[in-house]
Amino acid sequence: MNVVRGFLLRKSLLVRIILSYLFVGLIILAALTLAITSRVSESLKDELTESTDRSLEQSYNTANILLSSTYRHFANAYASPDIQAGFYAHSFDTAMMGRIGGTLTDLANTNPMVHSVYLLNTRQKLAFSSLTTVRSFDEFYDSQILHLLENTQSLRGSIFIPRHTSFVHDTKPFSGNLISVAYMSTRDDQASNGALILNLDQRVLQTMMMNGAGSKSFQSMIVNRQGVVISHSDDALIQTDVSELPAIQSILQAEASQGVVETEAGGTAHRLFYIKSDSLGWIFIGDVNYGSLLGKVNAVRGYILSVTAVILVAVMVSGFFFTRMIYGPIHRLLKHIAKAPDSESASEFETLSKTFRHLERRVQDLQTSMAGYRHAEREETLRQLAAGAWSSEPDMAARLSRLGIRLPAPGFQIGMLRLDHYEELRQAYSPNDLYLLKYGVSNIADELGAPRFQSFGFDGGEDRIVILFLKPEGEDEELRQLMLDIQRNAERFLQLSVTASLGMHVDDIRQIPQSWQSAYNGSRYRLAYGRKCFIPADIETSRESIQGSQSAGMEKQVTDSMKLGDASRTADAFKQYFGLLRHAPYDETMLLLNQLLFTVTRASKAMASGDLSGLSLDIGTLGQQLYRWETLDEIEEWFIGLGETAISLRDRQSSRKNVMIVEKLKRHIHAHYENPNLTVDMLADVAGLSVNYMRKIFKDIVGVSLNQYLTDHRFEKAKELLLTTDLPANRIGEMVGFDNTKYFYISFKKHCGKTPDHFRKSSGERMEEA
Secondary structure: OOHHHHHHHHHHHHHHHHHHHHHHHHHHHHHHHHHHHHHHHHHHHHHHHHHHHHOOOHHHHHHHHHHHHHHHHHHHHHOOOOOHHHHHHOOOOOHHHHHHHHHHHHHHHHHEEEEEEEEEOOOEEEEEEEEOOOOEEEOOOOOOHHHHHOHHHHHOOEEEEEEEEEEEHHOOOOOEEEEEEEEEEEEOEEEEEEEEEEEEEEEHHHHHHHHOOOOOOOEEEEOOOEEEEEEOOOHHOOOOOOOOHHHHHHHHHEEEEEEEEEEEEOOOOEEEEEEEEOOEEEEEEEEEEEEHHHHHHHHHHHHHHHHHHHHHHHHHHHHHHHHHHHHHHHHHHHHHHHOOOOOOOOOHHHHHHHHHHHHHHHHHHHHHHHHHHHHHHHHHHHHHHHHHHOOOOHHHHHHHHHOOOOOOOOEEEEEEEEEHHHHHHHOOOOOHHHHHHHHHHHHHHHHHHHHOOOEEEEOOOEEEEEEEOOOOOHHHHHHHHHHHHHHHHHHHHHHOOOOEEEEEEEOOHHHHHHHHHHHHHHHHHHHOOOOOEEEEHHHHHOOOOOOOHHHHHHHHHHHHHHHHHOOHHHHHHHHHHHHHHHHHHHHHHHHHHHHHHHHHHHHHHHHHOOOOOOOOHHHHHHHHHHHHOOHHHHHHHHHHOOOOOHHHHHHHHHHHHHHHHHHHHHHHHHHHHHOOOHHHHHHHHOOOOOOHHHHHHHHHHHHHHHHHHHHHHHHHHHHHHHHHHHHHHHHHHHHOOOOOOOHHHHHHHHHOOOHHHHHHHHHHHHHHHH
């Protein structure tokens, strides 16, 4: 017993390997047996049933969309002038018949399901067709539809009329199933003027509806409310009346819009899944043949049982050989480890585990180092390729081969993604975090592009992520959709807004820098289109240059509005100018913006009257700020702000200056009021302003007119002298600037309500009483 225990302890690794193989073999056998005996049949049945149900629902949705849109489209066409002319015109010339025939041909070409379109004029007995020229009823090749037209009740009984017909038009024979739709107005069960007949190709409808979903185990069909088969995977059953079948009767009588009916046919179980379309008047039915399905399941069951037995034997045999193969090298390794000087006595498993952990750490360190080197090499190679910074084509081809790019390639095209709000991201994240964000966008581009094109994303510097697509010329819409998917996923998973652009397609690696430059030039039009936009490769062809006289006139309108101090008018002038810039080429736009910035700065300095406090007008700083904005909307708002700041500063400066002028005028009045020759004109000279403007600012600030202020001050001084001196009133009048004594008396009484003498007397008595 001790010998066995010692062996198990020393050879624990061997024991574990043997037990692991036995355990795995038992698990495989048990799992397969359980799956075969209890779950396989039912699971497959359920999965196939769900699959067929989904296929039918998809078929229903397809048919509903196709037929509803087609019906509405032709209903609208029925009211068109050319169609109505085909019904009501009294005579038909060649031009009119040509227009009607052309209209029918255009209608037939709008939808692949449409086989042909007729316009039948019962008054003139003429038949217009998208397949042939106009013919009389007697010569018309599709006599079946004419018979149906004679009995409008058959046409009005259902929206869509299935029919099998054969005819020859222009030596071209046709025989097949059509589904006809009649658009007409009737009177006494007769078409009043004729009908517009739409003929749908039943085979095309069935193919588009099923999209390859039919099989022996699953069939689909469409029946109308009378139980007649309209469309079926089996052409032989079309137009068959199945309303007498019990399962179909149950479906026709069912009130539910969709459901399932279990039935038997031919000795096998069938499951009928149906959906009723109220808008089309049809019932879509999927027929699942359980017998066929379960026959396959039973075959699979027998196959799995056989395989299980083989696997069990294989596990036992392979377990023996694999144990020898695995344990032999491990045993030699353990013997080699045991000879090391620093080895410790331990079980085989512990020794091997410790050794593997050490080797794993070493391998991880090596892998990290190699991964960093490979990624750096990949980025550098792709950057040099895009920039054209290489000289030896064989050397570059070898480097690209290590990246998985095999030459010659079908072609190359550069896509570029630019991070929106880049300045905000730079402030919010460290350079390493920004690099990780761009790396994440690059990974999204590689994952989404892999199923469609061979693509390689890399950091393009600053706010750029560059994607190199290996693709032939064309497939522009698919590549555009891929770039839009990358934008959406970057916003969804990384919360990043990116602008996308495409460069021109090139055939040779030496032309890749041209594609990069084209993509970069296109990405700059984020300025005009805003963030999160997609910019195609041919964007430059749609831009319109601005004439010099036009831009100069717009600039003058801006500066004139600023000098007038009208902020609203200035904002409107900026908006009008920027509306013009949105359609200009990028380089021209930036040139005009710099020119506008210089003009606005110069006007702001002139308006500030030399005092620039509170106004940043350094052209270098403003120019740098201009290039940091990403969209014209931001630049427009910024320019409006510059204009408003300049106007506000000028207004503040003007207000302070006016206050100083008013104070100067008041001081001059106080010092020279006794001068009878002191007039408004003299005061205007003192202020250095025009008379009218001086009057305006004085009244705005003081609240009274300048003349009133001078008069009030003179009378206040007169009252003061009357009360503090014994000088006669006429002398006091002269002392306060009145050289006419009579005028002084009259004015004083008008101003104070008393004559000067009366004022002195009454005021003196009150003072004595006090």
